[in-house]
Amino acid sequence: MINYIIRRLLLAIPTLLVISFIIFAILDLAPNDPTGNLPMTVPPEVREKIRVSLGLDQPMHIRFGMWLVQFFVNEPLNILHEAFGISIGDAEERTRILSWSTRSPVVDLIIQRTPQTLWVVGLSYLFGILIAIPIGIVSAYKQYSWFDQVGTFISMVGFSVPTFFTGMVAIIIFSVQLKWFPMIYDTTLSVDSWQNFLTQVKQMIMPVSVLALYNASQLSRFMRASILDNLNLDYVRTARAKGRSENVVLLIHVLRNSLIPVVTLIALGIPTIFSGAIITEQIFRVNGLGQLLIIAIEGADIPLVQTLTFLFAILIVLFNLVADVLYGILDPRIRYD
Amino acid sequence: MTEIANLEELSQEDVTKHRSLWEDVWRQFRKHKGALTGVFVFSFITIAVFIGPYIHNIDPSEINFKKRNLGPTLSHPLGTDNIGHDTLAQMLAGGQVSLAVGFLAMLIALLLGTMIGILAGFIKSLDGPLMRLTDLFLALPILPLLLVIILLFRDTLRTLYGPEAGIFLLIVFVIGITSWMHTARIVRSDVLGIKEREFVIAAYSIGTRKSHIIFRHILPNILSPIMVSATLGIANAIITESALSFLGLGFPPDFPTWGRLLYDGANFIQITPSRVIWPGLFIALTVLSVNYIGDGLRDALDPRLRGR
Numbered sequence: 001m002i003n004y005i006i007r008r009l010l011l012a013i014p015t016l017l018v019i020s021f022i023i024f025a026i027l028d029l030a031p032n033d034p035t036g037n038l039p040m041t042v043p044p045e046v047r048e049k050i051r052v053s054l055g056l057d058q059p060m061h062i063r064f065g066m067w068l069v070q071f072f073v074n075e076p077l078n079i080l081h082e083a084f085g086i087s088i089g090d091a092e093e094r095t096r097i098l099s100w101s102t103r104s105p106v107v108d109l110i111i112q113r114t115p116q117t118l119w120v121v122g123l124s125y126l127f128g129i130l131i132a133i134p135i136g137i138v139s140a141y142k143q144y145s146w147f148d149q150v151g152t153f154i155s156m157v158g159f160s161v162p163t164f165f166t167g168m169v170a171i172i173i174f175s176v177q178l179k180w181f182p183m184i185y186d187t188t189l190s191v192d193s194w195q196n197f198l199t200q201v202k203q204m205i206m207p208v209s210v211l212a213l214y215n216a217s218q219l220s221r222f223m224r225a226s227i228l229d230n231l232n233l234d235y236v237r238t239a240r241a242k243g244r245s246e247n248v249v250l251l252i253h254v255l256r257n258s259l260i261p262v263v264t265l266i267a268l269g270i271p272t273i274f275s276g277a278i279i280t281e282q283i284f285r286v287n288g289l290g291q292l293l294i295i296a297i298e299g300a301d302i303p304l305v306q307t308l309t310f311l312f313a314i315l316i317v318l319f320n321l322v323a324d325v326l327y328g329i330l331d332p333r334i335r336y337d
Numbered sequence: 338m339t340e341i342a343n344l345e346e347l348s349q350e351d352v353t354k355h356r357s358l359w360e361d362v363w364r365q366f367r368k369h370k371g372a373l374t375g376v377f378v379f380s381f382i383t384i385a386v387f388i389g390p391y392i393h394n395i396d397p398s399e400i401n402f403k404k405r406n407l408g409p410t411l412s413h414p415l416g417t418d419n420i421g422h423d424t425l426a427q428m429l430a431g432g433q434v435s436l437a438v439g440f441l442a443m444l445i446a447l448l449l450g451t452m453i454g455i456l457a458g459f460i461k462s463l464d465g466p467l468m469r470l471t472d473l474f475l476a477l478p479i480l481p482l483l484l485v486i487i488l489l490f491r492d493t494l495r496t497l498y499g500p501e502a503g504i505f506l507l508i509v510f511v512i513g514i515t516s517w518m519h520t521a522r523i524v525r526s527d528v529l530g531i532k533e534r535e536f537v538i539a540a541y542s543i544g545t546r547k548s549h550i551i552f553r554h555i556l557p558n559i560l561s562p563i564m565v566s567a568t569l570g571i572a573n574a575i576i577t578e579s580a581l582s583f584l585g586l587g588f589p590p591d592f593p594t595w596g597r598l599l600y601d602g603a604n605f606i607q608i609t610p611s612r613v614i615w616p617g618l619f620i621a622l623t624v625l626s627v628n629y630i631g632d633g634l635r636d637a638l639d640p641r642l643r644g645r
Contacts, residue, residue, distance in 0.1 A: 015473060165599070309478055
């Protein structure tokens with residue numbers, strides 16, 4: 001297993017390098033100019049100086065190399081320095097990836113925005129899992145019952161209807177008509193009293209439940225199929241034959257085996273927390289990572305876009321690996337050697 | 338004597354009543370009520386969107402400030418927006434674009450996926466590199482990349498092909514080339530299974546050309562997974578296009594698509610909520626019906642389920 005993990009990690013390095021180069025090349029090939037948004041009165045020599053100060057006078061491969069060094073060496077060292085006070089090398093002289101529009105380090109912006117995304121989108125993923133597993137179990141155990149029929153229909157709808165529509169409908173019903181929840185998520189709210197805590201819960205209900213239902217609808221179908229695969233196997237009959245109660249058979253024998261593929265699917269879905277955030281945060285105006293990306297794209301803030309997109313790619317590659325390893329650990333029939 | 342005659346008649350009828358594969362598929366497909374409803378709803382939407390403008394012939398880009406934010410009336414069945422566009426006319430025009438994007442992007446993805454899948458499955462030396470390429474594409478963060486590509490290349494294409502055609506081509510193209518991976522994987526694994534079967538070896542033994550083997554012997558046998566992924570591809574492309582438009586990075590404002598209409602309507606959600614409901618409902622209905630069709634097709638094309 002250790003061998004397998006090491007081999008996969010080594011394989012991930014060239015993959016990530018190629019992905020980072022693709023992202024870099026797309027951004028670089030595109031006809032864009034960081035000085036394009038400046039007023040017309042700025043003379044060309046000043047524009048040229050701005051371009052030089054951004055490092056744009058260098059050829060492409062040097063800029064790519066510099067970005068790689070900044071991303072893989074300087075930024076991790078800097079995080080180490082700020083979080084634990086361990087400094088390796090000269091912390092002051094190190095160049096960091098700077099945002100073109102705010103001139104502050106990109107990583108600081110990302111760290112600022114991450115908690116909002118994790119709270120809203122992460123919680124909805126968690127709730128989605130918690131809803132999906134029991135629904136999947138009951139649907140499979142009582143296959144073709146009315147519960148199963150209704151559940152299958154709802155999950156089909158939930159899976160097909162995009163969140164930007166369900167979110168909008170939720171806003172129309174609960175914010176505009178009933179005025180139960182606020183329309184816009186207020187991120188400046190600091191939870192320091194019960195009153196504020198309630199406000200925080202109130203504004204989180206809509207985004208979290210819309211996304212949770214979407215996640216649950218996909219997962220519950222999968223959970224149902226997985227349980228159905230197991231229900232007719234020999235070991236279930238054996239468990240029943242030796243007199244185990246239905247609860248024990250279903251919740252201990254079947255569930256544990258059925259959860260194996262579901263757990264890997266959950267791991268595979270974690271990167272979508274972040275990319276799904278792009279749309280959800282736009283609906284409910286949450287200022288998390290997704291919104292940061294949209295702002296960066298609209299403002300043509302290339303370093304920020306590049307770093308964020310690459311971070312998403314790292315998450316995808318990493319959780320693919322996690323899913324495969326989990327599968328190997330949970331299912332003793334899978335051997336990677 | 339009569340009994341024997343009857344028997345002969347019966348067997349005669351059985352022999353002449355030839356049942357083709359597609360008849361069987363259709364017979365099984367009809368049993369799936371959701372899929373049948375899906376076909377009905379999807380055809381209705383498609384016909385309405387393409388025939389509708391001839392019946393409801395208000396120009397979708399006509400601006401009339403005297404008639405803004407109207408509720409439903411006889412001349413404007415779905416009301417008007419904040420500058421007096423007729424919502425129904427815009428919905429129909431937007432539907433044409435959304436469906437066209439969905440269909441064309443699906444075609445690109447399908448062609449690319451099938452081609453790569455067949456090449457990888459059929460030619461051993463290409464298998465490794467092509468599958469690594471597929472893995473690489475699967476690891477790309479698609480939505481952020483789509484947003485970036487569209488933003489960066491929008492203006493160039495606009496000057497090349499005009500504002501509307503340029504964006505249309507760009508969106509169809511980028512959605513197509515970022516959604517072929519699942520088709521390629523399925524096609525590859527099916528080709529790998531089929532190319533070792535006896536009928537393919539028999540075809541080889543009589544000296545059939547490779548291209549003939551691919552098109553006559555292998556392709557018809559992998560048609561079912563391709564068709565299922567085609568339906569999923571339409572649904573995926575329509576959702577992606579509307580998501581892009583919803584984020585404000587799809588089509589320009591004067592060029593309605595369902596996603597764009599939803600995005601524009603979101604700012605007026607307190608005055609005219611119907612401007613959000615209608616486009617959203619049509620996106621949802623289209624995707625739902627296409628997904629149901631895919632579900633039914635999967636059951637109908639699976640020989641283990643068919644005929645039960």
